[in-house]
Amino acid sequence: MTSLTEAFRSAARGAGATADDADLDAAAQYLLGRWTEPQRHYHDVSHLGAVLDVVDRFAHLAPHPDRVRLAAWLHDAVYDPRALGDANERDSAEFAAGLLQSLGAPEEVAAEVARLVGLTAGHATEDDDPDGELLCDADLSILAADRERYIEYTSAIRREYAHVPDDAFRGGRSRVLTELLKLPSIYRHAEIRDRWEESARANLTAELEELA
Known part of the structure; x- marks a missing residue:
């Protein structure tokens, strides 16, 4: 947790936040508390860490990597598996803008991070x-995991949606997978696509x- 707290502080500073270290650390701890809520089985601290690792690995592809890091921290800040549509992403984006403004981030940065968060819908x-x-590529990196890790991911997703009957879950999940497979490419950056698209x-297939 300490290393993640330091990572948040560094990203916030890099994006222009002016709050003191104590406030930045408190914000990081508050976010980590959200990421460890009991309804989370996949969208948890492990997912946060994995997304941040990908952003760090490919930071050279982004003009504003610290904004992307903050968006990674905030993209599932609100997560309720029972929410409808893209409510989680909308609420997370709104939360992101408010939190970053409270930490002294420039208004432009807060708005841009909120926009990035909204893209994950x-x-x-x-x-x-x-x-x-x-x-987006970092958030979807799990799709290219090795077979064992991918199975762990799908099992965790099913636990998050334990309230959904099997038939309804299979139907909904199948639609999501089908839409992903229809995309010209799952990953947008060519360097990432070359590494992960095939896997x-x-x-998904x-x-x-x-499921069928």
């Missing part, structure tokens, strides 16, 4: 949005066949 970016593309499509 559908992982669709406009042309010439390398920051958004990196966040991700293989995992295998899961879709199992």
